[in-house]
Amino acid sequence: MRKKRDAEGTKFKILKCAEKLFADKGFNGTSIAMISKASSLSDGLILYHFKSKENLYKLVIERISAHYLEVVTGPLEKETSIEEAMKTSLIGAFNFWKNDKTCQRLNLWAYLENKEDKSANEARLVEKLAAYFKSLQGKGIFSADIHPVVFLTMIIGSIQFWFRYKKHFLKILNLKQTGDEFDNMFLNQFALMLQSIIYNKTEK
Amino acid sequence: MRKKRDAEGTKFKILKCAEKLFADKGFNGTSIAMISKASSLSDGLILYHFKSKENLYKLVIERISAHYLEVVTGPLEKETSIEEAMKTSLIGAFNFWKNDKTCQRLNLWAYLENKEDKSANEARLVEKLAAYFKSLQGKGIFSADIHPVVFLTMIIGSIQFWFRYKKHFLKILNLKQTGDEFDNMFLNQFALMLQSIIYNKTEK
Amino acid sequence: MRKKRDAEGTKFKILKCAEKLFADKGFNGTSIAMISKASSLSDGLILYHFKSKENLYKLVIERISAHYLEVVTGPLEKETSIEEAMKTSLIGAFNFWKNDKTCQRLNLWAYLENKEDKSANEARLVEKLAAYFKSLQGKGIFSADIHPVVFLTMIIGSIQFWFRYKKHFLKILNLKQTGDEFDNMFLNQFALMLQSIIYNKTEK
Amino acid sequence: MRKKRDAEGTKFKILKCAEKLFADKGFNGTSIAMISKASSLSDGLILYHFKSKENLYKLVIERISAHYLEVVTGPLEKETSIEEAMKTSLIGAFNFWKNDKTCQRLNLWAYLENKEDKSANEARLVEKLAAYFKSLQGKGIFSADIHPVVFLTMIIGSIQFWFRYKKHFLKILNLKQTGDEFDNMFLNQFALMLQSIIYNKTEK
DNA sequence: TATGAATGAGGGTTCATTCAT
DNA sequence: GATGAATGAACCCTCATTCAT
Numbered sequence: 001m002r003k004k005r006d007a008e009g010t011k012f013k014i015l016k017c018a019e020k021l022f023a024d025k026g027f028n029g030t031s032i033a034m035i036s037k038a039s040s041l042s043d044g045l046i047l048y049h050f051k052s053k054e055n056l057y058k059l060v061i062e063r064i065s066a067h068y069l070e071v072v073t074g075p076l077e078k079e080t081s082i083e084e085a086m087k088t089s090l091i092g093a094f095n096f097w098k099n100d101k102t103c104q105r106l107n108l109w110a111y112l113e114n115k116e117d118k119s120a121n122e123a124r125l126v127e128k129l130a131a132y133f134k135s136l137q138g139k140g141i142f143s144a145d146i147h148p149v150v151f152l153t154m155i156i157g158s159i160q161f162w163f164r165y166k167k168h169f170l171k172i173l174n175l176k177q178t179g180d181e182f183d184n185m186f187l188n189q190f191a192l193m194l195q196s197i198i199y200n201k202t203e204k
Numbered sequence: 205m206r207k208k209r210d211a212e213g214t215k216f217k218i219l220k221c222a223e224k225l226f227a228d229k230g231f232n233g234t235s236i237a238m239i240s241k242a243s244s245l246s247d248g249l250i251l252y253h254f255k256s257k258e259n260l261y262k263l264v265i266e267r268i269s270a271h272y273l274e275v276v277t278g279p280l281e282k283e284t285s286i287e288e289a290m291k292t293s294l295i296g297a298f299n300f301w302k303n304d305k306t307c308q309r310l311n312l313w314a315y316l317e318n319k320e321d322k323s324a325n326e327a328r329l330v331e332k333l334a335a336y337f338k339s340l341q342g343k344g345i346f347s348a349d350i351h352p353v354v355f356l357t358m359i360i361g362s363i364q365f366w367f368r369y370k371k372h373f374l375k376i377l378n379l380k381q382t383g384d385e386f387d388n389m390f391l392n393q394f395a396l397m398l399q400s401i402i403y404n405k406t407e408k
Numbered sequence: 409m410r411k412k413r414d415a416e417g418t419k420f421k422i423l424k425c426a427e428k429l430f431a432d433k434g435f436n437g438t439s440i441a442m443i444s445k446a447s448s449l450s451d452g453l454i455l456y457h458f459k460s461k462e463n464l465y466k467l468v469i470e471r472i473s474a475h476y477l478e479v480v481t482g483p484l485e486k487e488t489s490i491e492e493a494m495k496t497s498l499i500g501a502f503n504f505w506k507n508d509k510t511c512q513r514l515n516l517w518a519y520l521e522n523k524e525d526k527s528a529n530e531a532r533l534v535e536k537l538a539a540y541f542k543s544l545q546g547k548g549i550f551s552a553d554i555h556p557v558v559f560l561t562m563i564i565g566s567i568q569f570w571f572r573y574k575k576h577f578l579k580i581l582n583l584k585q586t587g588d589e590f591d592n593m594f595l596n597q598f599a600l601m602l603q604s605i606i607y608n609k610t611e612k
Numbered sequence: 613m614r615k616k617r618d619a620e621g622t623k624f625k626i627l628k629c630a631e632k633l634f635a636d637k638g639f640n641g642t643s644i645a646m647i648s649k650a651s652s653l654s655d656g657l658i659l660y661h662f663k664s665k666e667n668l669y670k671l672v673i674e675r676i677s678a679h680y681l682e683v684v685t686g687p688l689e690k691e692t693s694i695e696e697a698m699k700t701s702l703i704g705a706f707n708f709w710k711n712d713k714t715c716q717r718l719n720l721w722a723y724l725e726n727k728e729d730k731s732a733n734e735a736r737l738v739e740k741l742a743a744y745f746k747s748l749q750g751k752g753i754f755s756a757d758i759h760p761v762v763f764l765t766m767i768i769g770s771i772q773f774w775f776r777y778k779k780h781f782l783k784i785l786n787l788k789q790t791g792d793e794f795d796n797m798f799l800n801q802f803a804l805m806l807q808s809i810i811y812n813k814t815e816k
Numbered sequence: 817t818a819t820g821a822a823t824g825a826g827g828g829t830t831c832a833t834t835c836a837t
Numbered sequence: 838g839a840t841g842a843a844t845g846a847a848c849c850c851t852c853a854t855t856c857a858t
Contacts, residue, residue, distance in 0.1 A: 007838070026316060028232040031831060042840045044835085049838090053832065105316065111368060112230060112312055123376040126369075130377060149373045150393045157365025158358045164315055165330075169353045172327045173334060189354045197400050209821060209857055236849060246823050251850060253821085413836055413842060434724060436640040440828060450844050455829060457842085462828095516724055519776055520638060520717065531784045538785060557781045558801045562770045569769025572723060573738075577761045580735040581742060597762045604809050619817070643852060654819045656856085661817090665853065819858080827851070834844080 011049050013039050018046075019060045023102040026109045027057050064106050065121040071096055071103075073128040086136070087191070090155070094187055097159050104160060126152075142197075155194075162186055215253050217243050222250075223264045227306040230313040231261050261319070265310060269325035272307050275300050277332045290340070291395065294359070298391055301367055308364060330356075346401075359398075366390055419457050421447050426454075427468045431510040434517040435465050465523065469514060473529035476511050479504050481536045494544070495599065498563070502595055505571055512568060534560075550605075563602075570594055623661050625651050630658075631672045635714040638721045639669050676718050677733040683708055683715075685740040699803070701744075702767070706799055709771050716772065738764075754809075767806075774798055 017038040021030040032053055036043045050056035076089060097104055126149075133148035142151065166182055169175065175182070221242040225234040236257055240247045254260035279296045301308055314320045337352035346355065370386055373379065379386070425446040429438040440461055444451045458464035483500045505512055518524045541556035550559065574590055577583065583590065629651040633642040644665055648655045662668035684705065709716055738761075745760035754763065778794055781787065787794070 010838080026230070026232065028230065029317070032833085033831075043832085044841065045839050047833065108312060108316055112309065112316065113233070122372065126372060126376045146393050146397065147389060149369075149377070150390055150397070153366045153369065153390070154358065154362045154394070154397065157363075158361040161361025161364065162357050165353075165357065168320075168326065168330060172330045173353070185351060186354055186357070189350050190358070193350065193354070193358065193401050197397050211821065214821075235847075237847075247849085248824070248851080249822055252823095257849065415842065418842075434638070434640065436638065437725070439826075441826075451828085452830085452845070453843055456844095460829080513724065516720060520720055520724065521641070524780075530780065534780060534784045554801050554805065555797060557777075557785070558798055558805070561774050561777065561798070562766065562802070562805065565769040565771075565773025566766045567769075568773065570765050573761075573765065576734065576738060580738045581761070593759060594762055594765070597758050598766070601758065601762070601766065601809050605805055622817085644854085645852075655853085656820065657818055659854065821855100821857085823853105823855080825852085828849095830848070831846085832844105834842100836842085837840080 007049070010041065010045065014041065014046055014049060014056070015060060015063060018056055019064065019102060019106070022057060022060055022109065023105040027053075027113050061106060061110050062121070064103050065125075068103050068107070069121045069125045069128075071100075072125060073132075076128065076132045086141070089132075090191060090194070091187065093155070094159055094183075097163055098183065101163075104163070158190060211253070214245065214249070218245065218250055218253060218260070219264060219267065222260055223268065223306060223310070226261060226264055226313065227309040231257075231317050231319060265314060265319075265321050266323055266325070268307050268310055269321050269323060269329075273325045273329045273332075275304075276329060277336075280332065280336045290345075290398075293336075294395060294398070295391065297360070298363055298387075301363055302387060305367075308367065362394060415457070418449065418453070422449065422454055422457060422464070423468060423471065426464055427472065427510060427514070430465060430468055430517065431513040435461075435521050435523060469518060469523075469525050470527050470529070472511050472514055473525050473527060473533075477529045477533045477536075479508075480533060481540075484536065484540050494549075494602075498599060498602070499595065501564070502567055502591075505567055506591060509571075512571065566598060619661070622653065622657065626653065626658055626661060626668070627672060627675060630668055631676065631714060631718070634669060634672055634721065635717040639665075639725050673718060673722050674733070676715050677737075680715050680719070681733045681737045681740075683712075684737060685744075702803060702806070703799070705767070706771055706795075709775055710795065713775075716775070770802060 014035065018030070018035050021034055021038060024030075025034075032043050032046055035056075036046055039046075046056065047053075050059065072093065129152050130148040133142065133151045136142050137144045137146075137148070162183075166179070166186070170177070170179075170182060177185070218239065222234070222239050225238055225242060228234075229238075236247050236250055239260075240250055243250075250260065251257075254263065276297060279292050320326075333356050334352040337346065337355045340346050341348045341350075341352070366387075370383070370390070374381070374383070374386060381389070422443065426438070426443050429442055429446060432438075433442075440451050440454055443464075444454055447454075454464065455461075458467065480501060483496050524530075537560050538556040541550065541559050544550050545552045545554075545556070570591075574587070574594070578585070578587070578590060585593070626647065630642070630647050633646055633650060636642075637646075644655050644658055647668075648658055651658075658668065659665075662671065741764050742760040745754065745763045748754050749756045749758075749760070774795075778791070778798070782789070782791075782794060789797070
């Protein structure tokens with residue numbers, strides 16, 4: 001049953017299946033056979049198109065980090081008012097990580113497996129976010145004493161940690177809330193804390 | 205060739221080598237052969253002492269999480285003044301993660317590889333930290349409106365994220381500071397932000 | 409080195425080599441490496457085609473028991489006179505076990521290694537043979553008092569035992585006959601004994 | 613917890629445990645570790661006493677075949693009347709194989725694993741049984757035309773086959789009898805068949 | 817005698833990769 | 838482009854055996 005020849009379509013299919021599996025099981029935990037099974041293609045074809053497993057992985061990471069860059073920094077550009085943009089960004093970032101486990105997991109895998117994206121994407125992401133915080137500081141929203149990377153760290157680090165630990169919190173502390181209720185609670189209270197930082201600074 | 209007969213010593217050696225390798229390459233990325241090579245012992249001996257790779261891994265995680273529990277919650281118990289304890293804890297936690305990459309990486313691997321610690325240690329850690337924050341709230345330091353897990357998330361999440369991204373920040377933003385200077389900057393500014401939260405709340 | 413591409417041929421080759429080795433050394437005594445060596449193929453290929461050693465074994469047994477079923481029960485169907493069929497069957501069964509050690513050994517191994525054929529072949533064999541004896545009883549050849557399985561046991565058990573012990577008999581009793589002479593002697597005298605049973609019953 | 617030193621007792625214990633395991637799982641299916649676990653002794657001690665697994669196996673087989681010789685030929689010696697002895701022997705042999713699976717299985721294993729007892733025991737067994745049948749022929753019970761080994765084969769072969777297949781017969785033919793009822797049926801009808809041989813011959 | 821730590825070979829199996837088709 | 842047969846290395850694990858204690 002030879003499949004009809006559609007190189008681009010085939011490559012895309014492989015990339016998507018590989019992306020899902022790599023996100024789920026990492027590089028070592030994913031075999032070519034798994035990908036070929038998931039994509040209903042042959043082992044040989046995957047390596048024909050991508051040369052090696054290593055290379056396929058690299059391309060998956062590149063694709064996702066380009067996506068990541070776009071999704072995270074996109075909303076920052078079309079800002080309206082500062083407070084609005086801030087809130088939108090926070091909620092946007094939160095929901096992005098809430099919905100897209102794949103991206104976060106791939107990044108973590110890449111971090112651990114020492115296969116972090118050497119492409120320009122990550123650099124551009126950090127630069128854009130740093131520039132964004134700097135612009136907020138320029139407008140007097142945040143204290144200029146605080147380095148943008150510290151804000152960045154606090155916001156992204158907290159959100160990512162939240163999604164990694166929320167299920168443990170629920171279980172260990174035996175809380176009765178649903179996942180969404182718990183998420184909303186976190187988001188509201190975290191926003192409050194951020195505001196308390198902003199206002200405190202501006203009052204000075 | 206050599207046949208030393210020191211079961212406890214051998215087991216410890218294996219545990220340490222396994223710990224390092226698991227932290228570095230994860231469970232799937234570490235083979236028994238790697239551990240045996242690193243410890244200059246035979247493959248068979250590792251499984252003789254630890255029954256299975258899975259079991260060895262479990263013991264490594266148990267050891268490290270007991271250590272983690274002690275290091276993180278230890279300082280909280282012998283508190284002097286609240287502010288002092290708070291600061292000590294923050295610096296303690298920061299330095300712990302600064303010096304002990306192993307622990308953090310093992311946790312991350314466990315998260316990704318779906319091998320999270322089912323032992324009581326993690327539960328106890330979260331419980332203790334949550335109780336600690338609750339006590340601070342009871343003393344009016346923090347607003348009782350904020351759930352302890354939110355503080356917890358913000359503090360631990362930020363610190364862990366910092367150590368994951370600081371090298372990228374330095375490189376991408378082309379900063380000239382040394383690693384230590386950069387760490388101190390972060391720590392000071394992060395402490396400041398935390399204080400701004402505390403004072404803001406107490407002023408209300 | 410050589411990469412012939414003949415999946416069916418390869419599978420057959422593996423099956424034959426495995427059959428011989430399993431018959432010779434049993435399931436536990438046969439390693440994949442032995443089979444791959446005997447068939448001049450790689451270890452991996454055997455498991456590629458047969459999924460697991462266990463499954464390969466199952467297929468070997470299935471093949472041989474289908475063959476066994478056909479060889480043993482085939483002659484019963486095209487019966488001419490009863491005595492003729494009886495004799496033909498006896499000689500047929502005797503010669504089958506004389507020539508095909510593989511089948512008997514595989515059955516014995518399966519018995520000892522607790523891997524007895526769960527397929528329908530053995531059941532059908534026993535059913536057919538039992539039905540055959542029953543038909544002989546219906547025609548008044550054998551006493552209806554004797555359960556078919558008792559005849560069956562006596563005939564098959566004796567023949568199989570013969571081939572297991574004949575070489576010991578020859579050696580221990582220091583007999584000078586050739587193997588074939590010895591076999592013929594047994595077959596003739598055994599047939600005589602069977603007849604004595606038949607006639608005795610029919611005279612009643 | 614060093615055990616008290618009792619070399620003979622230890623060796624016996626090992627032999628008994630090994631015997632049971634070898635009977636159950638064969639040579640390849642039994643490991644030193646299994647034996648050491650079953651006997652609550654250390655791996656090392658087993659090889660200290662028996663030099664090698666191969667040697668232990670040989671000794672187990674020797675022991676059991678000596679036992680076999682005694683049990684099977686013992687009753688033949690103290691014969692009273694011929695018919696009595698004949699019947700007693702048949703029932704004796706039947707019950708021996710019914711109760712002592714170990715012995716039968718060890719012999720089968722040895723046959724398949726090409727480790728058959730090269731000692732004098734088997735030779736003596738065959739000789740004695742052959743002599744016994746010859747004596748019956750001398751007394752006119754059996755036709756002198758039939759070679760003793762043919763009788764021997766028919767009796768022992770049938771009984772052994774019975775115990776190997778009775779459970780299959782019950783299952784395949786969907787019979788409702790208990791195991792003991794089924795055994796009794798076989799024994800009675802088999803004895804009847806033997807008598808029909810004897811009488812037929814003597815009538816001539 | 818007795819233990820159990822230590823080894824190295826080999827067990828079945830998975831896997832990335834190659835290549836004839 | 839696409840398949841899947843074929844390979845060989847590495848995987849975890851079991852094992853008989855050795856030997857320090």
